[in-house]
Amino acid sequence: MSSECPTEILPPDSMHLSAATGWMQLGNTDEALVDLDKISDQHRGHYEVLHIEWHIHAQRKAWERCAELGGYMVEQYPKSSAGWINQANSLFYLNRSHDAYQLLEPVAERFPKNEAIPYNLACYACQFGDIDLAFDWYLVAEKLGETEKIREVALSDPDMKQLWDKIGK
Template identity: 40%
Template structure:
């Protein structure tokens, strides 16, 4: 895909600025200024997904994540965003999120967030052995201290906190 060019880069930069300031309406207004031909550019879709996630608009977030996978299947973020949104939409849930994220583990073997999120889903579905295995895979990729810190601050993994503290 071609890199974004002015003025779209300016609109995207402004959207990011408004997003970081917490003004989602202005961020969306800047995103709307991006040319129709580049609305599905991965950089635009990434920011659009962040805005929808901040708004907890999971249906729109899911749609944007699907577009991101379509336009940039080599980016792990689209796969992660899709699972994250799918977990939260009415027609989704934990199992659906897990099932959609599982193929990404093979596709992106060096991305620790994928096995980490799979551990969260497994833990919430009370599949603790599976959760342990996914956490171990995340540790192998990102290192013990980083994953331990994340896990002990993640309510999804609360059933394993005592174990995680000991290791």
């Protein structure tokens, strides 16, 4: 896989990617992977292909594979927040919240307008029991995003349960 991916995925690979995306959205990850496997080596390392592959494996709860894909995305596309978030979330779902936090926290300042990063850091901190740190990150997410939307999501997120009283439930 090359880090020099073309910006546009050309047919027939674009059609295979579209089909894989459709199957994934329908919840049929087996068929999604069949179509993804039809994509040529020229486009296998393309950001969009990797991102869809991560989501397919996430639906399958194949977190080890997701962590690998997230790591590859970080390596090939370090200026994109998605790879960092994907890799950290994979670690989180592998019950490695501390590792997820340690991966994502240093890059938070690289993506100062992305509310998903502080929100995820709050989730991770909740899971390893640092409620004050979790609340601090939650407040950052709230400032960056739409306050009511962030609050609504947090109050329905079981990973944030330890913050519900502080948030206002």
